[in-house]
């Protein structure tokens with residue numbers, strides 16, 4: 001598990017800068033979905049953001065995964081017509097109507 | 100027709116096709132089960148219509164009822180613990196295999212809707228359900244964890260695997276179709 005932010009504010013800035021530089025590509029990549037989902041604690045998200053902004057390997061990779069998530073979101077839920085569901089429902093609603 | 104029914108048909112029934120699509124994603128493409136799920140959702144919503152505040156987001160309200168109904172049905176059927184042994188799948192992103200010109204993922208755009216939908220629906224339920232919640236319903240890990248009654252860490256890893264599998268499959272399709280070299 002990563003630092004969940006409990007030590008936030010307790011460290012001098014110098015140390016925090018050193019930590020963000022220490023994040024490896026592998027560590028950044030492991031957190032890609034949590035980062036893109038906005039699920040990382042702010043301190044960790046900042047480390048990942050910092051790494052990705054300056055890393056030539058991770059920058060295109062994170063863009064690719066972001067593109068893919070947006071793609072699934074956009075393409076995954078086109079409304080779909082059921083042949084007789086609407087008729088069936090209208091009938092049921094009519095029956096359920098209060099007298 | 101009484102006023103309540105007229106109002107319900109105008110405000111709720113218009114979301115029928117969207118609810119049906121969502122139900123199909125949740126059930127893994129089972130049309131009969133999806134029709135039943137939408138029907139249950141709509142009848143529940145109708146009975147509770149007086150409690151719905153007109154002017155608020157009816158679509159969101161209906162999709163919440165549908166999702167909760169689906170989960171409740173799932174729980175009722177799942178008496179035994181679902182400890183499936185997952186086959187080990189490649190969990191590397193397809194990104195590593197892409198040429199520079201394909202690295203932005205634009206080739207995914209050429210895939211037809213039916214194929215995208217089939218790929219989602221054919222994911223194993225344990226992976227599919229968290230993915231539908233996170234990616235099609237914008238739910239957070241914590242909310243999914245509570246609803247499915249599984250730890251947040253499990254949500255995270257299932258979602259991770261679900262996305263990887265989906266990506267792999269769509270990539271394989273794109274290669275097959277010559278959309279990507």
Ligand SMILES: [Zn+2]
Nearest residue numbers: 025055057058
């Ligand atoms: Zn990197």
